[in-house]
Each structure stands twice: as structure tokens, then as C-alpha cells.
Amino acid sequence: MSRLQVVSGKGGTGKTTVAAALALALATEGKRTLLVEVEGRQGIAQLFETEALPYEERKIAVAPGGGEVYALAIDPELALLDYLQMFYKLGSAGRALKRIGAIDFATTIAPGLRDVLLTGKACEAVRRKDRSGRFVYDHVVMDAPPTGRITRFLNVNDEVAGLAKIGPIHNQAQSVMQVLKSPETAVHLVTLLEEMPVQETADGIAELRAARLPVGRVIVNMVRPQVLDAADLEVLRTAPRTALARSLSTAGLGGARRGGSAEQLVEPLLAQAEEYAERYALEQEQRAVLGELDLPLHELPLLAEGMDVAGLYELARELRKQGWQGGS
């Protein structure tokens, strides 16, 4: 199991949610994971219903069986300051640079610089060891930028090519690439059973592969329960309305005769089934497309009550049930 798990996907498909559930799943049974976010949106804090995360690793959850999930919101400006301090020993001048906006300026005009700082920090956490030589985190899970930007984001070598040709940033890019292009890393894509996200997933995988980045698994999120299957839908096509009305009446919903309460339900319920059938057909189509990708697939249910911390634990349990567990 790769130690750096990068979670991408189309916007709004559930990257942040799935990354958090995965961090929980991998922490189960005494492991320690780090969940990192890189877009400065405080998505993790919102999800875990805690106050905004500082640029500092903090324990935010305990996994079943005693594991721990830490979280870190990587701030590119502060990461750049760290670097400047480390390599140029700027002392208080570093803070002055920040005050006048030079740090912000640098990370803004050079997105490649910003990205290498973000991935660099995550890779540092992946490699960090304690005094006894053990990895501090069993797994690092990254809530990454969306599919449209993920390849550029991870392909830092190309990205910093336009920057200064020597110096710490270039060395950093080299060492980041070593982690990212190795089996130590897996890039997962979250999708919905809809045409656009599935298409974007297929395109994203092709791009990642072309850049020789390791593609991991596909997680289909927000899967709606299958209330009626193909056979049921077939029965519905042939069942007489009167039989349905009688069945509804049997169930205690009133009279089956014309104008009876049960009879009046038949048309609207069939209309809902029609809608369901349409969606079901589209979803089956998308399942087939995903099946052709030849990658491990996971499905996470749509939580009907909406997302909360309890829901996260439920999704984590689901991931483990589907065979996704830690192990260093």
C-alpha cells in the first residue's frame, strides 16, 4: 500500500470527503496518518467541524482501534518562508519579505514554485522518521487539486523548468519527483456516476499515465441505493396498473378502485420509477465506461442525511470493507 495517497477528481465530486475518509480508514488499528490540504480552503476543518487549521500538524480524529489522524493545511507562503530560512538563513529579513508582500508575489507569479512547495511539504512528511528510525506517519493522504490541474500540479519538474536553474528549489523538485513517480505514491480519482465526471476521470488517467505518474484507484462517490433493479423495471413495464393498485391497497394505502387513494398513487409512483429507470440506465452506462479503465473500483454510498463526522466514519468503514486498509 503506497504511503502517499493523492486524492483528485472533478470539482465537487467529494475529493475532500473521500480523502478524509481514507485517512481514517488507513489509521484504523493503531496506525497514524496525516491528512493534508493544499488549496487554502480549510475544507478539512469544515468537514471535521473544528476551527481553522494553522500551518501545523494537529491531531483531529481518532480512528477505530486506536489509530490517529493528524491534519495539516499547507500554506505555500509559510512553506516558502521555511525554505528561505533553511537555505539562506534570512532571520528576521524573511519576515520583512513577507510583510511587504514579496513572498506572496513570488508564489503568485510562479505557480510552479507554489506547487513544488506544497508537494515538497507532503513528501517531507512521507519520509520523516522518528529517532528510532520509524516513519512518523504510516500514510499521508492529500486532498489534491481537481483532475484538470492534477498532472501539472504533481509534475513539478516540468513546472519549475522555467525558474532559476540552480538552487534549493531545483533540488527540491528532484527529490519530490523521486517520491511522486515511485510506487510509494498512488493517485486516486473520485467520480460520480455521471457523464462529465466519468469522462474527466478517463482523461485524467490518460494524462497522469502520459506523465508517468502512478495511477491508483477510482472511487465512485455518492452512489444512490439500488431500489429497483433491471428485473423489477421489467416487471413494471408489463404489470397492469390495476394489479399495482391492488397491491398498494393490500399494503394498506386505501381503495384500489378508480379514484381510490391507492389507485391515485399508481401514476405518480410510476412516473418516479420512470425517472429512476432513466437515471439507472445512465448510471449503468457510466459503470461500464469505468469498468473499461481496468483499475480497482470502489463505491461509496450517498449518505441520505448529508455529511457529518459520523458519516465520515461510515465511509471509512465502507472503504475498509472494500479491502482498503493500511499496512506499512
Place this chain on the structure above:
Amino acid sequence: MSPHAARAAETGRSSAHAQDGTRRLAPARVLDVDPLLDDPGTRIIVCCGSGGVGKTTTAAALGLRAAERGRKVVVLTIDPARRLAQSMGIDSLDNVPRRVKGTEGDGELHAMMLDMKRTFDEVVEAHADPERAAAILANPFYQSLSAGFAGTQEYMAMEKLGQLRARDEWDLIVVDTPPSRSALDFLDAPKRLGSFLDGRLIRLLTAPAKLGGRAGMKFLNVGMSMMTGTLGKLLGGQLLKDVQTFVAAMDTTFGGFRARADATYKLLQAPGTAFLVVAAPERDALREAAYFVERLAAERMPLAGLVLNRVHGSGADQLSAERALAAAENLEESRIVDQGDGKAGLRNSPTQQGRSDSSAHSSVAPEPESPAGTPSPDAVDQVTAGLLRLHAERMQLLAREQRTRDRFTARHPEVAVAEVPALPGDVHDLTGLRDIGNRLADNRRELPGTDG
């Protein structure tokens, strides 16, 4: 209060689902879109909202409706779904409005899809002599800036809106906004980018020679060499030089990014502009919508109302989720009883012949059919239970959407609302847009209480 908001009817809207128990009285004002579209005083309608809620669809539907009600309209779409763009004939990306064919009535609908890079290029070309323009367009920093810097798309959407308005060829401009996470980005990103490009720092860094002699700059000179030195090491001399050349070239011709952003911003505050916030009945989207509503009020920008898109309904909403589930269980229990001892259990319907003893819960094998070619009563019971469960799910969704909406209404009772149902398929042609337009305008007639 804005004239548009005043027009929204003060209608006490009682919930259609009082008997459902989960729904309470939620008085909300109803947004009446036709008077807004018909008013010659309405010159710009901006559709805002967070990503994926239906801004582009709403903008296009409103544009079409206004045109078919006789106005000369242009719709500026930002990122239409491909099929929608194709059906409107605006997928060619030439960055100018095209007349949309197939509209009804005397009005005209024109539409375009924003090309942000091209818009930026045109701005440069319009403000610099050919030689200088060519130099700017070839500048590597300009190229990354125009291809997708944070805020460029919003800046260029505003720019294009300014251009369309300046041409004064249309009665009404309907603007879609970029697919950002936050609706506020549309208002803030252009200024942010403008301030950055006009910033003191970018000037100091890129033109130290020019400023070197001036008084009051001494303290900066001390830090200057350190700063340019550090940044040079990080970014490389070339990138800094590109930025410098770009700023110098723009400076003499362009008159400031920030000033330009401010000018279009004013357009949004002008009378004749109306904002529509689009949201789905979901927590995140409505939270964004609420922020946006508050911000518009703070900026004195006129809000026409909220379009609540993709609202679910049910033709059988007299049947609550709880009763539907209980009924489904009834059916399933009676089937188990049937299997157990071969008796009818709860069943008292006369259609018992033809019942088979199949393993009823098998979902893969098709149910055996009765001789007449119609499904066995057992199979019918099974799908009926399924229909009821499906309905229970739908009713739970309705209740959840209603709660989310009520929370918004409690926070902003002053905002007029128009609901658009979730249609089963995508909206990708004029017929679909017309349908959405009808439903937008139909909110009054669909007032709860009038439907069974």
C-alpha cells in the same frame, strides 16, 4: 430597496406539505421574472452562484425568454456545456456574439462564449501600437497571465461585459459568471488581480532604476537588493525580467489594471443592473448564496432574487415517507408469510391464482410470469414495495431540501425566490431552455395549494 425587488410579489407562500409534518410554513416572496425581463430599464442581468448550480443554464434560459418576449438580448456565457453551446451555435469560440437561430417572436437572441485569452489579447491590441502589442503578446509572463492566472477569467468576464455594454447594441445583456467555488469571486477576483498587477511591490521590483533617485525610497533601497537577490535566486532572473518588461509595456498604454477593474465594477452598481443568485437546494450552495446576498447589500448592488434550481417534487406528496415505508414493509412481510406457510397473510385481494413459489427476493432472475404474460402477484407486490421505497426516498429528499431552503429564508426573508424543478435529463437545447424559462416564470401559478 431596488425597483426589481419591490416588484416581487409579497406572497405568503404556505407549504404544500403541511400534512407531512416535516414541513412548516415558510413564507417566502415569489420572484416574478417576466416583469424583470420586460422592463426596458433592465439592461444587465448577472447570474451568480457557486459552481455547478445552473448559472449558465439559467442565464441562457432567461436570455431566450427575454428575446422571445420581444427584446434584443445578448447572453455572455462563460463555460457552457458543449452540447448547449453547439445547439446555440456558439461553439466556434470567436469571442463575438452570434445570432441564435430558432427563436420565436420578434426579439433577437445573440450569444457568445467567453474566450479569456482572446479577450485579454484584444485589450492589449486595442491599447498599444502594433509593435508594442506584439511584444506584450509574446512576453512569457503575459502568456501565463492570460492563460489562466487566478482571477484572469473573472477579470476578462467583467472586461467583456464592459465592452458589450459600451457597444450599446442590445436592450439586455445577460451574464453568466465563471465556475468558481465562491460566488464572491466574481466581484473580488478582478480587483485582486488588478491590485496585484498594479501593486507597489511589482513596481519596485521591476523598475528599481526608475525609483532609485526619488526621495522617500531610501529605506526600500536597503531591502531592495536583498529582495531582488532572494527572488532572483528563487525565480531566476529571466522571469523577473519578463515581469518587468510586461509591466513597463502595459503601463504606458493601459492606464492601470486596478482602475479598469474599478470601472467595470461601477457598471454593476449602476441602475439597470440586476443580480440573480442561483443555488441548488443544498447546504453548501445556499450558504454561498447567503454570503453573496449579504455582500450585494453591502455594496448597494441590486438583487432581483434567488433562483433555486433543481428542486425535487413528487406527484404523490400526499403519501409521507413514513407511511410509504410502512406500507412497503407490509407487502414484504405478507410475502414472507406467503412463502412460509403458503397462506395469504395480509393479502385480501382476489388475484391469487397464478402465484408462484419463486424465491421472491432473488433480484437477478426475472420473476416467473403468470400464464397471461403479466407478472405474478408476488412479483407485483415486490415491485410495489420497491415503488414505495423509491417514493420514501424522494419524500426524504424533499423534506431535506425544504429544511435547507427554510434556513435560507429565515436568514433572508426579504429575498424573492423562484424555484425550478430538477428535470430528469440535462438541458441542452432551445426547447429545454424554453422549458426552464417557463418554469422560472411559472412560480406564481405553481403556488402550493393550487395543485392537488
